[in-house]
Amino acid sequence: MTFSSWRLRISVAVALFLSSVAALNMLDSLRREHSLIKPYQGAGMNVPQWDFTGSTMVTSNFIRLTPDQQSKQGAIWNSVPCYTTKWEFQVQFSVHGTGRDLYGDGFAIWYTKTRMQLGPVFGNQDLFSGLAVFLDTYNNHNGPHNHEHPFVSAMVNNGSAVYDHDRDGTHTQLAGCAAKFRGKSHPTHIAIRYEPSVLKVSLDIDGKNQWTECFRVEGVELPTGYYFGVSAATGDLSDNHDIVSLKFYNLEENVDPNFTLQRSHIIPSAKTSEAQREHVEDVPPSKIGKVATSGLKVFGYIILIIIVCIVLIFGGIFLYQYSKEDRRKRFY
Template sequence: MNAGKWSVARCLLLPILFCCALFARSTLENESEEETNNYLTHDAPGIEKREHTLKKPYQGSGMTIPFWDFAGSTMVTQSFIRLTPDTQSKRGLLFNKVPLRSRYWEVRIHLKIDGHGKDLYGDGMAFWYVKDPLVHGNVFGHSDYFTGLGVFLDTYANQNGAHNHGHPYISAMVNNGSLHYDHDRDGTHTEVAGCESKFRGVDYDTHISIRYFNDVLTIYTDVWGSERFDECFSVKGVVLPTGYFIGVSAATGDLSDNHDVISIKTYELEGDTGPKEDRSRVGPSASIFAPPRDHVDDAPPPMSNVKFFFLVVFAIIGVVVLIAVGMVVFQKQQETSRKRFY
């Protein structure tokens, strides 16, 4: 090939190679972003806010916890903070005393929910970002008609509910103070989204991440000891004010569980670079709510080994009794036949 032809070919080839390189880079960036959105690692997502973080050792001087208040049945130990013991009719609350001024944030909670119940247990636990902290009530230990955000870790399905999912179940509710959380319906008519999650009674450490970023609320969980957060659900168009208080609560009723908190870590996130509106005076709101749903009963719990053993024993005894009765009846019939023959 002479110099002229090579020069023309090179001029045509270079733009093609450049376009291919841009396409490949864009594809890799999209794949990387999609993978990041699918799950998060346990690496710190931003700046940890010390005044909104709770880690061992918990206690300062006396029975106080720096930056935190607790009430109800809450008990502080060296290894965990127990909101409720595995006892009926208990309520426990744990709230940060410092309002969270960050516009966007992420809260990661290390927790454990377990108890003596194998088939029946309850009621559950909640994360709060609310205007009025540490108020006792009937919504997992905290007050109804709250103002702010509630994320509910519900372990018991109420029989009067209207839901088409199993339990344990995680859901979120954004409230401006006018909405009622309906326990009989498991909050199904006021939730913005939800997902099933086997966070109760697992052998691994349980972690939940509540991430509020660019007006998107996303809940992640790690219940398998995988050291990564898988997405539970994500909701766009959520507006939350700044200056509310974070906290957790739990409650038991006729059924019970231990509800333990090991740590709460809060991070400030850097959001979009557009104009910053004042979020201190806005009201909590969400652009969507989950539609009402028909009631579908939960699948029956699996039979325990003890119950299965006794069921087999009783079945064997029943068969033996039937055989014995049959043999007696047969012998009497034989004797009756012989008497008639003689």
């Protein structure tokens, strides 16, 4: 065996060893009080350290926040506040339904001051305080934007900003990326990693255990003592929004209690957000057919008016020529 072959084998062995060490470290840092993993313990809707609301249904293989039905809202919330300053929250999920071209609305992952409040923002209250990561599948927006759907974005709020569905939240988002996670034959993953001032979101859509960075934002300040949750909503369009697992990892080393205490008093903030754009009202899916029919009628009327005008013009020309010829004949 050649030296280069030995060197390749050694490199592969070292890489596998380092990967195993990293996996063990992540396993050691897993915190059960903020995690939800199969088999879901408890009876019925009673799962220790987690509360459910709305249309949420617990099964043996997943937790369904909403069924593939219109006008549903559901959510799960951790009942234990998080006092970790450096963490990673991984969500394994599946979004699917019968809709081929029209579906929605999507779901959101929360780290907020209040919990268990159903509302208009993917099944949670508006004017929240904390962090939201939106996984928006609603693909019928009329406002101008530069991205496809599904779309993943983040928003930090101090309780004063309104999330605007008609603008996809782009006037308040920190960053985002298109991610085709809907309708996969396997569950997909998202990882939200936070350390003071830095927020990073990564995705594993193909199920290859390989993270792809969606975005990374600096200047993000989040306090300790908030709650993790996941919520989903359907409107005129619908989907199944299923959560398979929630895993929280504590990434802190040499924790300073004074620093943790200081972080509990800060106000959620972010230095940057994307530029605002003009507000454009959405057309509800139930009215799309009416709008299209109305547009066809208007187009038909326009064509009819054009045809009538052409007939009148040519008719006028014909009459003028006829009268002119008639006068000429009488003159001679």
